[in-house]
Amino acid sequence: MNFPSFGFGSPWVLLLLLALPLWWVARRRRPPSAIVFSRAGTLAESPRRGQWVPRLLFLVRNLAIAGLVIALARPRSGGRTEESLSDGIDIVIAFDLSSSMLAEDFQPENRLEVARAKIKQFITMRKNDRIGVVAFSGEALTQVPLTTDYPVVLAAVDNLQPGQLEDGTAIGTAIATAANRLRSAPGRSRVIVLLTDGVNNRGAIDPRTAAQAAGQFRIKVYTIGVGSRGLAPVPVGRGLFGLRYENRPVEIDDSLLTDVARMTGGRYFRATNAQALDEITREIDRLERTPARTHTYTRYTELFRWPLGAAVLALFMELGLLAWRAPLL
Incomplete structure (x- = not known):
């Protein structure tokens, strides 16, 4: 009754x-x-x-x-109690915190601030998705495990700053850490969004080996290379008035990031400015849609x-x- x-x-x-x-x-x-x-x-x-x-x-x-x-x-x-079908994905965002993310080639902001804003916009577009955050530079560390508590995820992204971890770029370690969070996730669609502006120069895990392992768990890796082409003002130390910048060549291993994405069924994107990064996050949002059964209590x-x-x-x-x-x- x-x-x-x-x-x-x-x-x-x-x-x-x-x-x-x-x-x-x-x-x-x-x-x-x-x-x-x-x-x-x-x-x-x-x-x-x-x-x-x-x-x-x-x-x-x-x-x-x-x-x-x-x-x-x-x-x-x-x-x-209601049971319904909705679109749900398990996503881990691997965010590069190396010092080169402070390069100011995305005027008027540096790479870090622009990437942070676009990733937050990407998170706010999600519905019914579980999201986690992994920060990496010379090492990788899980900031937020998979959750649907989006305010917590957004707060964690706000707190990401270079210097929190040992400097460098350990892409393989980042992929392995993110994949470890996703391998036992219950959803059928599992995605890593890896955002970096450099080349792999730290860590004991080869990025291609880590990508191959992620592919065994049916985890797709979408890689985003953040940085303009040519020269960019990169911080090289501290002076009397704050960070000291020098124009240096932008080095992003496009070949490696392309291979990582291809091996897992994902895609590689190159973001040369804020508008391009915005379009990339929107395209990833359109690519991954998998029905998932949810309960409302x-x-x-x-x-x-x-x-x-x-x-x-x-x-x-x-x-x-x-x-x-x-x-x-």
Whole structure:
């Protein structure tokens, strides 16, 4: 027995209410008692005085029984379980935090700030996807495991800064760390979005070997090379007025990133400016769509206290009537 906003946890208990009409019929067929008054004075005053007492007792007794049965049936409101099909993906974003991400070839911001803004925009476009974050430079570290708590993911991306890890670019370690987070994920679609601006120069794991292992777990790797072509102002140290920059050649291993993506069924993108990076994140969003079954749970508000309270009140009324003018039954 369910209604849009009301139902019973154990509706079969309500069958006990059918015993009440049977009791009524049996009571009507029972011969009336010869004496229905407990006090002779009452009988002397009036033959009809006090006849309402047995009727009221019968009424409150029915109310008490009905209240107890309804309470046992667990009335509740506001809850339901829904099952629906939605598009869900398990995604780990591997974000490069090497010092070269401070290069200022994405004017007016550096690579880090532009990449951070576009990745946050990519996260806000997701729905029903579980997202994790892995930061890497000379080593890799999981910042956020897979979750649908997008505010937590966005806060973690906001806190990413060069210098948090040993400097360098360990692409293979980043892929292996992200793949380790995804290999036991329950979803059918698993994706690594790896964003870097350099070449692999640190770590004990070869990027192609890590990509091959990720492919064995059916994990796709989408690689993004962040950086303009030619020369870019790159930080080389600190001076009296902050970071000191020098124009140096932009080195991104396009061949390696292309191989990593191809080996896993993903794609490689080269982002030479903020607009290109924006288009890349939108294209990745369009590429990966896999139906996933989800459940929506709403907590019930238990209402058994109301019928139980009514039953207790009716019981006390019956006891009070019996103490005041108890008929002989």
